[in-house]
Amino acid sequence: MAKPRLALYWAASCGGCEIAVLDVQEKILDIANAFDIVFWPVAMDFKYDDVRRMDDKSIDICLFNGAIRNSENNEIAELLRKKSKVLVAFGSCSMEGGIPGLANLTTKDDILKFVYKDSPSTVSTNGGTYPQTHTKMPEGEIEIPEMWDTVKSLDQVVDVEYYIPGCPPQPEQIWNVVSYILSGQPLPPSGAILGAGEKSCCDECTRTKSEKKLKQFYRPFEIQAKPDECLLEQGIVCMGPATRDGCGALCPKAGMPCRGCYGPPPNVSDQGAKMISALSSVIDAHEADEIDRILNQIADPIGTFYRFSLAHSLLRRVDKHETH
Amino acid sequence: MAFEPKIVGFLCNWCSYTGADLAGVSRIKSAPNMRIIRTMCSGRVDPAFILKAFQLGADGVVVMGCHLGDCHYQEGNYKTIRRIPFLKKLIEQFGIDPRRLRLEWVSASEGDRFAEVVNEFTQEMRTLGPLKLPVHELMGKNGERAKHAVHE
Numbered sequence: 001m002a003k004p005r006l007a008l009y010w011a012a013s014c015g016g017c018e019i020a021v022l023d024v025q026e027k028i029l030d031i032a033n034a035f036d037i038v039f040w041p042v043a044m045d046f047k048y049d050d051v052r053r054m055d056d057k058s059i060d061i062c063l064f065n066g067a068i069r070n071s072e073n074n075e076i077a078e079l080l081r082k083k084s085k086v087l088v089a090f091g092s093c094s095m096e097g098g099i100p101g102l103a104n105l106t107t108k109d110d111i112l113k114f115v116y117k118d119s120p121s122t123v124s125t126n127g128g129t130y131p132q133t134h135t136k137m138p139e140g141e142i143e144i145p146e147m148w149d150t151v152k153s154l155d156q157v158v159d160v161e162y163y164i165p166g167c168p169p170q171p172e173q174i175w176n177v178v179s180y181i182l183s184g185q186p187l188p189p190s191g192a193i194l195g196a197g198e199k200s201c202c203d204e205c206t207r208t209k210s211e212k213k214l215k216q217f218y219r220p221f222e223i224q225a226k227p228d229e230c231l232l233e234q235g236i237v238c239m240g241p242a243t244r245d246g247c248g249a250l251c252p253k254a255g256m257p258c259r260g261c262y263g264p265p266p267n268v269s270d271q272g273a274k275m276i277s278a279l280s281s282v283i284d285a286h287e288a289d290e291i292d293r294i295l296n297q298i299a300d301p302i303g304t305f306y307r308f309s310l311a312h313s314l315l316r317r318v319d320k321h322e323t324h
Numbered sequence: 325m326a327f328e329p330k331i332v333g334f335l336c337n338w339c340s341y342t343g344a345d346l347a348g349v350s351r352i353k354s355a356p357n358m359r360i361i362r363t364m365c366s367g368r369v370d371p372a373f374i375l376k377a378f379q380l381g382a383d384g385v386v387v388m389g390c391h392l393g394d395c396h397y398q399e400g401n402y403k404t405i406r407r408i409p410f411l412k413k414l415i416e417q418f419g420i421d422p423r424r425l426r427l428e429w430v431s432a433s434e435g436d437r438f439a440e441v442v443n444e445f446t447q448e449m450r451t452l453g454p455l456k457l458p459v460h461e462l463m464g465k466n467g468e469r470a471k472h473a474v475h476e
Contacts, residue, residue: 270375
């Protein structure tokens, strides 16, 4: 029997997901043996045209990481959708926009203006030189992809079979998924989240948890956290209660609050809303003024609660019209 | 035609919904703009319900519950007094005027107060005008696959 055909692609991403795949270490040889890798731009030499020449649905499984940020990401997402039997949104960016999704806090114009004109490290001449999608050169016209105003997740542009969360997905979880597929067992129903748990990050966290009553919040640099106690109980905003488990609670175990990269837990549609719910339950105040004082200590709720999920949240992006 | 705001009202079963009933049987007139959703407690109103209302085109959202100390579940409304100001900060960051979200206490005997809140809030939303969010356009586009529900 022919080996199953595997493709990996990166759209708007940092490359961390690719490293996570390599972090399965010597098992990468098993992956290379078990699959026929037909497309993997970061590691092997393929061209988009190689993919265009493939038959439709000829890729058995495609692990797609990165958000949809420009016309090229979108074009390749549509192409790989057409060529793949199973398309997997791999990692936070692909699943819910991830860090690139934070661009939805502002606009394309503001980003370009800062980067190419206002940034202190940019020397701008003639009011700034902006990238153009089409440029005439002596050899002919060249074209670059067009950046989008709103960053999207993969499932907002094409149908997706599975999701593997994480920034990046943990190597042992990647291996769990790959070895499950190789075992030949029936695949889970479409829409399933693979390589993660069914509870919250707190469930995996080994810190001692007691009753939470908070009157004061700290940012991580403002306090020396006790090594064994729940970080949230110590006043550090930890996304654990509103985040899916599966990573092994790596960050809280190392003394840093959970940032929420595994996305919302089961049956939660909006991670930020759930975090507001969780924090509102543990703030120890009954008077409006006192509540306001405590809430004001939480810097940047949107950037903290939606650090990875803004593009896939209920409201998806900030509106720059009504209050600006 | 003049702009008429769409308002979603989450009313607690024990006080405010009964208050709305009282306004009805007392024949107190109030603006017809509010779509009422009965919840068992104002503390049952998940912040996601409110964001979802805005996502689906509400121009304003009111949450009504029992006065502090009167909660049928002892302290459900104390969760609400922390949630709503918190959510106001969040929606302001999203670019929504925080006046579009309001928390009011209406007891079962305050039919007149219910009508007053509805009229006042409706008037305020008329002044603020329609709420246009980018998500409305993003979800309406052809080919957009908004699997907004849970990833399951």
